[in-house]
Amino acid sequence: MKAPGRGRAAVTLKDLAAELGIHVSTVSRVLHSETDVARGAASTETAQRVRELAKSRGYSPDPHATSLRTRRTRAIGVIVPRLSDLVLATMYEGVEEAAAESNHSTFVMNSHDDLDEQRRKAEIMLARRVDGLILGDVHAGSNLVDDLTARHVPFVLMNRRYPGFPSSTCDDTAGGRLVADHLWDLGHRSVAILAGEPYASTGVDRTAGFVERWHELGGEVPGDRILYCRFDTEGGRKAGDELLALKGDVPTAVFAVNDFAAIGAMGAFRAAGLVVGQDIAVVGFNDTSLAAQLPIPLTSVRSPMVEIGRTAVGMLRRVMNGEDVASVRHAPELVVRESSESAGVSARRHVPTG
């Protein structure tokens, strides 16, 4: 009669030791150092027997006993705004892959981009005694990073950067510049930016890169043509509607710092009778799998999301080792599609609104 629902008493070192008639510490040492016979812990022959028995009994070390003893868990915590954001979910896939390769597990939690929740989730992770944290949701000006530093918690940033702390991000500034060049070359001179949330470096840097390059080229971006918005379709839709409601001409091109916002904006434009790719060019960011498959395929800046996640893990491992690491900004790449293929000069400049 066993406890209902729970079962399978795991095989322990002690079990193996007893069955082999040797001491548990010997077994431990043999199993611990995979390759060589840990500093003469046992004879080659004994080591062989140990490993065979361990395998046949399906021994797997109890991670809690190990952690208790070694003070490390081989677990890392990941906090993202929300996994239902495809961008973060994809980065997390990279994190999971890379973590698995170095024999680490990952905990992931959603902070919903809320400052309190970020803290709360971080505390939960630390209470779980993770070895380090990857923060994918850092807010500009948040002091969480300072607090974690003061507490000597090893962590790195992902997706969004924060000056002075190591981060694995896309080179968002460069991405913004790519878009500026592209639209300028097409002849566009009147543009607007759906800039994302002001607390996220992603949107801020993409916008800044665009504006910087646009100025270099001799263009200008009026302040009211930079609209903050959420990083999802709904946010893009709203910002698109706002843009159309502004006094003055509708711009001939729109740069949305996120594919989903771009999709939402495309909906708004279409509802207003504009044909995207013809009357108005739209460019997104991240080149999510959707972009290429949309009814009107979306021009977008490809960011290596999986790689960003993988890099974050590598950096975190180094930080956990006490090394200093430098931030990595992954190079983006522009992928031109139908949504911005027509030249700006041929685009309608004056659109009757309403």
Add this chain to the structure above:
Amino acid sequence: MKAPGRGRAAVTLKDLAAELGIHVSTVSRVLHSETDVARGAASTETAQRVRELAKSRGYSPDPHATSLRTRRTRAIGVIVPRLSDLVLATMYEGVEEAAAESNHSTFVMNSHDDLDEQRRKAEIMLARRVDGLILGDVHAGSNLVDDLTARHVPFVLMNRRYPGFPSSTCDDTAGGRLVADHLWDLGHRSVAILAGEPYASTGVDRTAGFVERWHELGGEVPGDRILYCRFDTEGGRKAGDELLALKGDVPTAVFAVNDFAAIGAMGAFRAAGLVVGQDIAVVGFNDTSLAAQLPIPLTSVRSPMVEIGRTAVGMLRRVMNGEDVASVRHAPELVVRESSESAGVSARRHVPTG
């Protein structure tokens, strides 16, 4: 001089006990039973002092020590095909919420819908000694569920069902029937189904529900009009192209068992010169946040994804308690939008392909 990168020696029960001059077991008992003073473990006064000190020192119990002793981890493992699938990511949000409420942590891993990887990930979770598993990626006919049962691992299914095992899913059959009624009422008589992967009960049930109701209404669905496809835009695009390449008339309505597949199909239709919502009706499934914001808003069946995740946690807790639980099928709801608003009778029946 402290170890680089790592730090903050956690305060332990022993520390508290020493400072109060009482025994560690007394402290444990006081802190353990939140409300009452555990079966007279300490005086009200002492209990008070203990709790105050614990709070001021920021005591948080070492989960590994606890797990080692109690043989339970308060962690549950979640396996999904991929978190970059918005549907699963959203369900996972429900899981995370509900788990947090009952003081459980969650590990989540991607199996990429690969049978070997499912097993591998499950083993990793079990090696981590999770208390139970939530499988969001079960394949029809896979024997993983039987193996887990044989090993007395508590688990429940989510998203996809498997006869004979408890699952929290959408009532996919009912969802399929809703779509059949909707399209039939609009006058459509020639339909096709993008049915998803044959190993996923979601697609299979949605398809079966549709076909069943369609037959009841007097319609028919030729076998070659049921196309299997991946649950993403690319899969939908391919299946859409295949559909258009079939001999015979293009159907007037298409039911894609997944919003992303629907979006991909819409791309294929548009590329072929068809206007979705006019020449051809398209209906998706899940009513993801994208559906409403698309340039051509997509009719979709809303499934309560967060609730499905939450329910899975509740069920798993009961299973872990050794209780028997019944599967839950959450009721879906049809949300009609522009992509299927025009009547089928007025839709073009003969489309020149190419």
Add this chain to the structure above:
DNA sequence: GGAGGCCACCCAAACGATTGGGTAAGGAGT
């Protein structure tokens, strides 16, 4: 043939929390 050096192990103390069983002091009951 004695010193020294492996070799192949064993011993035992941790790590932090839980928990079944004490036990001493004080009061109540008879």
Add this chain to the structure above:
DNA sequence: ACTCCTTACCCAATCGTTTGGGTGGCCTCC
């Protein structure tokens, strides 16, 4: 005055691993 009960604690084993430090026996070397 004796027993019996509470109250308010303490004791110690235990969970499974890790790891610094032994310790015999055998071999080698000069």
